[in-house]
């Protein structure tokens with residue numbers, strides 16, 4: 580009843596795209612992918628995939644923020660379309676699968692329907708979105724956020740990388756500043772297949788994940804101002820040790836995240852810790868450090884933030900180390916559509932696959948679409964604890980084919996009227 584996707588063709592496309600921007604990691608010796616958004620490598624990857632869209636007979640358009648879409652016409656032009664997509668840009672030290680699986684998986688769906696001579700009631704639209712990673716211009720989901728209306732295009736155009744080069748200038752330079760309007764008409768549904776980028780599915784021995792939503796993310800940069808002092812001559816009681824204060828904050832973050840007070844799924848990380856002057860025998864006078872908070876529940880996130888601020892104020896008063904902070908990123912939690920999820924899980928069950936309803940720990944283009952239409956995602960497990968944003972990122976050909984088969988069947992089910 581459903582056509583079978585060609586897992587080998589899918590795998591070959593993933594490997595062919597991974598050659599664009601390929602580099603050899605100097606530490607591991609592994610080959611990774613560097614297609615930072617709107618660089619020459621990204622341009623070459625875009626050209627390759629756009630060419631594949633055209634070869635598959637899709638009506639291709641590039642919009643004003645460089646998002647690239649291909650439409651496969653259905654029988655009923657009056658009905659809203661079914662959409663699938665993801666991104667092909669990467670972090671500077673990326674792998675072959677992040678984003679690409681979703682784009683090339685959607686392309687494989689189209690190729691499969693073409694081979695089978697199958698038409699659908701609704702139009703099917705596939706696409707890739709500009710700068711999902713945010714690794715160059717500092718704002719992730721740039722293209723999909725613009726398409727779905729969260730980010731005004733003038734704001735997106737004006738973003739600059741560390742050399743002052745702007746999004747708009749780079750879109751023009753690489754030939755992907757398209758004429759099509761950037762705001763999309765809401766589709767009937769949006770589905771995205773993506774690698775999990777985490778260890779949960781593999782650890783629990785699941786074939787696939789049905790993604791129920793994306794957790795809220797909040798980032799802060801903290802500046803701790805104490806007093807530099809000689810490590811040998813300054814008695815412990817007379818110090819204003821910014822390093823010690825940073826450590827106490829980190830311990831408090833761990834306590835909060837494991838306390839259960841903010842739900843079982845709170846995560847807290849101090850990923851950056853820069854002491855000044857950064858010397859073995861000097862009490863750090865200043866520390867710049869960061870806090871990354873995650874929570875599936877917006878209210879619990881807000882409580883955790885308020886409690887953290889209270890802790891920081893009390894700690895500053897106690898230690899005499901001044902603590903200031905600024906928020907550097909914030910996204911709210913997103914809940915995906917149970918209607919789309921029910922289609923996804925029904926198809927997984929029909930194949931006898933083991934799956935897990937799972938919350939995404941990372942941000943994805945799908946969360947932008949969730950604001951304008953029924954949306955859900957399919958996760959494919961990765962090896963090596965699901966490591967991602969790393970040349971070791973790897974999902975097996977079988978796992979990729981499984982995910983894309985479910986993507987195909989989900990799109991066909993949703994396209995029925």
Ligand SMILES: [Zn+2]
Nearest residue numbers: 666677678711
């Ligand atoms: Zn991604």
